[in-house]
Amino acid sequence: MENIPALQRxxxxxxxxxxKILDLCKAEKRQPTTEEQAKLEKIWADGETLESTITRxxxxxxxxMASVKIDSTEPEKRxxxxxxxxxxxxxxxxxxxxxxxxxxxxxEIRDIIASALYDAxxxxxxMPQIVPGIVGVPQQPLRIxxxxxxxxxxxxxxxxVRETLFTNNAAAVKExxxxxEQEKPESVKTFESEVVPVxxxxxxIPATRQIIADATGLEAFINNQLIYGLKxxxxxxxxxxxxxxxxxxxxxxxxxxxxxxxxxxMGVTNITNIDHIRAAIYQVRAALxxxxxxxxxxxxxxxxxxxxxxTGSYIWVVVTEGGVSRLWRLPVVESDTMPQGHFLVGxxxxxAQLWDREQASIRIAExxxxxxxKNLVAILCEERLALTVYRPQAFIYGTFSEYGS
Numbered sequence: 546m547e548n549i550p551a552l553q554r555x556x557x558x559x560x561x562x563x564x565k566i567l568d569l570c571k572a573e574k575r576q577p578t579t580e581e582q583a584k585l586e587k588i589w590a591d592g593e594t595l596e597s598t599i600t601r602x603x604x605x606x607x608x609x610m611a612s613v614k615i616d617s618t619e620p621e622k623r624x625x626x627x628x629x630x631x632x633x634x635x636x637x638x639x640x641x642x643x644x645x646x647x648x649x650x651x652x653e654i655r656d657i658i659a660s661a662l663y664d665a666x667x668x669x670x671x672m673p674q675i676v677p678g679i680v681g682v683p684q685q686p687l688r689i690x691x692x693x694x695x696x697x698x699x700x701x702x703x704x705x706v707r708e709t710l711f712t713n714n715a716a717a718v719k720e721x722x723x724x725x726e727q728e729k730p731e732s733v734k735t736f737e738s739e740v741v742p743v744x745x746x747x748x749x750i751p752a753t754r755q756i757i758a759d760a761t762g763l764e765a766f767i768n769n770q771l772i773y774g775l776k777x778x779x780x781x782x783x784x785x786x787x788x789x790x791x792x793x794x795x796x797x798x799x800x801x802x803x804x805x806x807x808x809x810x811m812g813v814t815n816i817t818n819i820d821h822i823r824a825a826i827y828q829v830r831a832a833l834x835x836x837x838x839x840x841x842x843x844x845x846x847x848x849x850x851x852x853x854x855x856t857g858s859y860i861w862v863v864v865t866e867g868g869v870s871r872l873w874r875l876p877v878v879e880s881d882t883m884p885q886g887h888f889l890v891g892x893x894x895x896x897a898q899l900w901d902r903e904q905a906s907i908r909i910a911e912x913x914x915x916x917x918x919k920n921l922v923a924i925l926c927e928e929r930l931a932l933t934v935y936r937p938q939a940f941i942y943g944t945f946s947e948y949g950s
Contacts, residue, residue, distance in 0.1 A: 552602070556595040563588045596639070603634070688878045689780045692838050692893035693932070698900045703931050704740045739933075743902045744791050746778055747927030754911065754920045771926035772905050780882045783899070783932055784840070784889070796897060796942075797889060799934045803943025804828060818945050819849055819860075823873050825890040825941040832938035834892035840878045842885045845945065846870070886946040896939025902929035 566581050577585060712733035721727045752767060786795030807824035808816045822839060829836040841849075849872065852860045870877040875890075883889065891897075905928040913923045934940070 552595055552599050556592055556599070559588050559592050559595070563592075600634070689783050689840070689880055689882070690776070690899065692840075692878065693783075693897055693899040694894050695899045695901060698743070698902050698931070700743070701902070702740050702742045703900055703933050704738065705933055705935065706736050706738050707935060741794055741931050741933050742790065743900070743929050743931045744782075744793050745927060745929050746775055746782065747925065748774060748778075749923050749925040751916070751921050752924055754922050767924060771907060771924060775905055775926050775928060777882075779928070779930070780880065784880070784882055786932070793930070793932050794934060795932070796891065796934060796940050799937040800889065800891070800940035800942035801828070801832070801938050803888075803941050805943070817852065818845065819852065819872070821943065821945065822849075822888065822890065825888065825943060826873055826875065828941045829890055829892055829939060832936065834896055834936060834939035836875060836890050836892055837895075838878055838891065838893055839872055839875050840880050840883050840889040840891075842883045842887065843879045843881065844885045845888065846877055846879050887942070887944050889940065889942050891940035892936075893940075896936040897932060897934045900931040900933065902931070904928055 563585055566577065566585055570577050570581070714730040714732045716730050718729050719727045748771065750767070750771065782793040782795060784795050785797050786793035787798060788794035803821070803825050805821070807828065808820045811824065811827075813820050813824075826836045826839075850859070854860055870879070905926060908925045908927075909922050910925070911917050911922045913921075916922060
C-alpha cells in the first residue's frame, strides 16, 4: 500500500520547483530556456503520474475500508479528509494540472469542524451534545419609540414653526359711536422657526464569511442583536439627545422642569413620589396638553408598586391579582435608559413627532480594510431619523431625590 501523504508531499515539491522556474522567467521578463522548458515538462509529467497514483491508491483504500465488516457494538468511525487531500482531489486542481496553468479556482473545503472532539486512541470523532438555539445576553424592553406618532420623510431635515408666546387679551368691547370710538384690545403671539436635521445612528461588527454562509441561524441572531443595539441607542437619543450633531434633539433636555412645590401648594402632606407624579401630570395639563404617559426607571416603578398604607396593605395593587402598569390613569413605561430617581411625564402624541428617513436595516460587505483577504465581512446596522419637539411645555422632567420623598 502506497503512502498517500508521502506521494502528496512529493507532488507538492514538484509544484514548488516548477513555480521557482516560472517566477524566475517572470522576474527576468523572458520565456523559459530550452533546458528550463525540458525540466518543466518533466515536472508536469511526473506530477501527472503522481496524481494518477494518488487517485488510484485513494480509491483502493476506500474500497478496502468499505469491505471491512464493522462490529455494530463499536462506535461508528467518520472518515475525515484533510484540507490538503480535499484540494488535490478537487476538479479545480485537476484542471490546473491538465492546463499547466499554475493557478486554480476557489476550492470549497468541507467537513472541517474546529470544535469537534477527536479520540486519538480509537480514531473516533466524539461530537458534543448540541443545545438548540443561542443563549443571548439579557435585553431590556424598548418602548419609548411607541409613545410618539411616527411619520416618514424623504428629506434630510424637518422645518417647523413653534409658537413661543400667546397673550390672550380678548375682552368685551362696547360698540363704537361717533365721538366715542372704542379701541379693541390686541393679543400677542410670537413664533420661532426651527430646523431639525435627520441624524444617522449606526454600528457594525466583523464576522467570518464562513459563519454568514454556513450558519443562517447565527446570521439571524447577529442581525437581531445589531438591531437591538441600535434601538437601545435610539431610546437614549429620544430621551436625552443633546441636539448637537450628530445627536437627535431629545425630549428631556427641552422639557420643562418639574415644580416640586406643587404638591404642597395643593395641600398635600406627607408627600410621596406618587404625589409628585400627579403634580407633574397637572403641570402638563396647565400647558393645555393632556399627558398620555409616564416614563420611570424600573427601580422607581417597583418602589411605587411596593408602597403601603398605614395598615400594611399595598396601595397600588392586590398582589395576588396583579395589575396593569398605569398610574393616575396613564400608562407607565419602564425604561432602563431613564436614570434611577428621575421621571418624565408628557403628552407624547401631541407634543412631539418622530420622523423616519430610513428605518433600521442590515447590510453586509467585505470591502473594508483587509477584510477581503482575511475572509471577513462587516455587518452594518443603521437608521436615519429625526425628532421634532413642538411644545416643550408638554413634557415635565423631574428628579425624585431632590424632594426628600
